[in-house]
Amino acid sequence: MACLLTHRLCFIFTEMIVQWRRFPRDQHDELSRVNTRLTWFIVLTLSLWMVVGLGCGGDDGGSIDPSTPPVAMQPEAPMTPTPSMPPPTPVPLPGPAASNVVINEVFPEASLIELHNPDSTPAEIGGYWLCHTNPALVYDQIPDNTIIDAGGFLIVHWGTTGINTEKELFTTPAAPLPLNKPHGEIGLYTAFGFDEGNFGVSEFLQDYVQWGEDGHWRERVAAEANVWPAGAFVPTPSPEQSLSFDGNGDAPEDWDVTAPTIGSANAIP
Ligand SMILES: [Ca+2]
Numbered sequence: 001m002a003c004l005l006t007h008r009l010c011f012i013f014t015e016m017i018v019q020w021r022r023f024p025r026d027q028h029d030e031l032s033r034v035n036t037r038l039t040w041f042i043v044l045t046l047s048l049w050m051v052v053g054l055g056c057g058g059d060d061g062g063s064i065d066p067s068t069p070p071v072a073m074q075p076e077a078p079m080t081p082t083p084s085m086p087p088p089t090p091v092p093l094p095g096p097a098a099s100n101v102v103i104n105e106v107f108p109e110a111s112l113i114e115l116h117n118p119d120s121t122p123a124e125i126g127g128y129w130l131c132h133t134n135p136a137l138v139y140d141q142i143p144d145n146t147i148i149d150a151g152g153f154l155i156v157h158w159g160t161t162g163i164n165t166e167k168e169l170f171t172t173p174a175a176p177l178p179l180n181k182p183h184g185e186i187g188l189y190t191a192f193g194f195d196e197g198n199f200g201v202s203e204f205l206q207d208y209v210q211w212g213e214d215g216h217w218r219e220r221v222a223a224e225a226n227v228w229p230a231g232a233f234v235p236t237p238s239p240e241q242s243l244s245f246d247g248n249g250d251a252p253e254d255w256d257v258t259a260p261t262i263g264s265a266n267a268i269p
């Protein structure tokens with residue numbers, strides 16, 4: 001309505017200007033005073049018309065077509081599904097070359113672990129990790145420059161203090177829980193940048209054994225790493241006995257309950 005009114009006013013005053021220009025010249029002086037007022041009025045009217053007209057956006061501006069839904073209700077274009085990206089493959093940090101070092105013996109009552117290098121060349125395992133989860137996440141790192149001779153053994157005192165030698169390590173995990181439980185597990189991990197979550201990454205798990213019962217937390221990782229069958233375990237040894245690896249395979253039948261031989265070849269029957 002406001003737009004229509006201003007348009008009408010503009011038309012009327014435009015006609016008045018045209019008539020004014022047609023007046024005889026001798027009447028101009030008499031009308032000069034009226035002329036000045038009329039000019040100002042036209043200027044003000046045109047200004048008002050421009051403001052209101054632009055605000056209206058034209059005769060059709062501001063009208064709402066009920067058949068047109070609000071912008072916010074416009075149906076969205078279907079989203080193009082983003083192709084799923086495969087999870088990044090964990091990459092071990094630069095460290096010692098890959099080795100074939102294995103967990104060779106576990107003497108739970110004495111909280112001792114024996115690592116063995118079956119290769120004909122020395123193996124450096126500095127930066128490797130040992131980890132178990134009974135009853136909580138317990139881990140410690142093998143010190144730098146730890147080398148196991150070809151065919152040699154390394155004794156790990158788990159959770160007990162002492163002075164390290166070339167043949168023996170004394171680990172002090174943050175939670176120094178010993179292994180002397182009727183059931184348990186131990187995993188040997190290759191070197192990785194420290195993150196507790198990395199103990200759940202199968203690519204890092206090099207060897208594993210579980211005894212007494214199944215379902216320890218690292219069992220799943222070991223199964224994914226194909227170094228232990230899910231749900232399998234070695235029977236609990238007596239307090240005077242060790243769990244001894246027979247040198248071949250990754251299953252409970254590849255382990256025997258024997259007299260301890262920590263630091264030397266296992267006494268497999
Ligand atoms: Ca094994």
Ligand SMILES: [Ca+2]
Pocket residue numbers: 104105114260261262263264265266267
């Ligand atoms: Ca042994």
